[in-house]
Amino acid sequence: MLVGYMRVSKTDGSQSTDLQRDALLLAGVDADHLYEDHASGKKDDRPQLAACLKALRDGDTLLVWKLDRLGRDLRHLVNTVHDLTDRGIGLKVLTGEGAAIDTTTASGKLVFGIFAALAEFERALISERTIAGLTAARARGRKGGRPYKMTAAKVRTAMAAMGQKETKVGDLCKELGITRQTLYRHVSPSGKLRPDGSKVLTNREKPTPDHSR
Known part of the structure; x- marks a missing residue:
């Protein structure tokens, strides 16, 4: 089809x-x-x-x-x-x-394989720039913080996806860029909102960090 x-x-x-x-x-x-x-x-x-x-x-x-x-x-x-x-x-x-x-x-x-190779190259450049930036920050006495992972949009997507029996949790986590622990801390296996997920939706300016990493 x-x-x-x-x-x-x-x-x-x-x-x-x-x-x-x-x-x-x-x-x-x-x-x-x-x-x-x-x-x-x-x-x-x-x-x-x-x-x-x-x-x-x-x-x-x-x-x-x-x-x-x-x-x-x-x-x-x-x-x-x-x-x-x-x-x-x-x-x-x-x-x-x-x-x-x-x-x-x-x-x-x-x-498409060429596109995929370019994407991998892009990720490598981003990683190099991030490491260089953290190194420079530490040299100036600053430390990089833990990146925020969960957003309101991701919480809503997770709620909708987890409510479907055909959803594969591993694939969902990969798509959202989060760990299973982070997913289940915000949304239940049936798609119901959990306290951490509610905090993200009610306070979008302060998304919760991924402490499971």
């Missing part, structure tokens, strides 16, 4: 997904299998993308108009596609610089 995802944001200069919709329909996606978000690509909370990814099944193919419709950044994009691949789901990009990506074909997988 073909499933399409569309997104429009203020940075597009347009608030319409008509062009994306027409392209996806022309590519063979049924109108009932289209998902649409109206949000910034940097925004964590994209409910229709979450619903789209959850609805996909082994053998399905996800179609997007352009590559930037799907991922917030390169790392998020690579993680998303790796998850789809592990689930037996293909990805096809219709136009733009990522149009060569079609993970249902050998050549398309090769192109």
